[in-house]
Amino acid sequence: MSLSAPGPSIHGFSRRRFDSAFGRLQVAVLEACAGEGEGEWPCRVAAAIRAGLRAAAGDPAAARALTVDAPAAGEDGARRQQRAIGYCAELLRSAVPEDARRPPLTERLLVGAIFSSVADRVYAGETEGIEGIADDLVELVLLHYLGSEDAARLARAPAPA
């Protein structure tokens, strides 16, 4: 077997599982963004965060692979997770209009906040609670761009029927 072949590592981390989980996360997030069409960018961001969290709650094994197993698996897993966070951060940055953008590290920190909040719940065996933190995370992300009041209003708004 090639050393670079995907598959379970000796530490229980599986590249294939990670890549598959990340692929499904990407699809969920991109579909949610597309579903918002030409709507306001904060709504697309909120929809993407909610979709990502819904995907994590619906597939705890994938959430675990992305947020807990990867960084615990040493260099390879940590590098993959950093790349995944970087991808999501770039996606978030590209959604924000230039005149609303914050310092370059902003999106990496915010996506890192989402990953670590999910990791805490996965680790605690509380994956059913992942969707329950969506409002808080949407607000935390958006307040960096919109300010507290607008972010809270948008995060707490009832979902469209």
Added chain:
Amino acid sequence: MSADAMPAPLPRGRHRLPPEVVEENQRRRLIEGAAQALLEHGYAALTVKDVIEAAGVSRTTFYANFDDKRDCVLAAHRDVFERLLALILRACATEREWPRKVRAAIAAVFAFAAESPGRLCLLTLDALATDTVIGNQVVDSNEHLAALLRPGRRHTPLGPTLPELTEEALVGAVIAIVGGRLREGDPEALSALEPEIAQLVLTPYVGPEEAARVATERL
């Protein structure tokens, strides 16, 4: 001397050093060795052999101090966290305003990272998946850091309305960023991020303009 420096080995053979000095030196060497070996191997692959080789002590000495690798890693993690906490609290005490306390605390963390990347990496190593006991200690220490940030809710205009998980998420995010940069092996570059990290941590509490101002002020 770097804080990562391993305590010097004691002279071999007969010497007049008191036993407690010898024991303390060996324990410190094992803790440093664990930090170095963890950085290199990760927790899951770490062996007692890795630790004793990095520490330059015998297997007998290892087992005189620790039950197993978990016991040693727990001690190393606790030791590093207590040192970092002391630095953070000392830095906070030098400032009066809450936002400047946060700025000073973050500066202290980054100074510690630059001086002792191996030790700080110990705090960012995510052993959660492989060892529940270590995971619980890591979660407790992160919660301790989050608790230090929480008074910002009382001392800042935007604090009272912030989402419940703000502090937990911010601490987790900063640890992820610092850990990622340390793993890339460039602790010097890390210090350049300090003002930006401070700004991002402060933004929820004081808004982006005030956060930017505090983050770029001279401490």
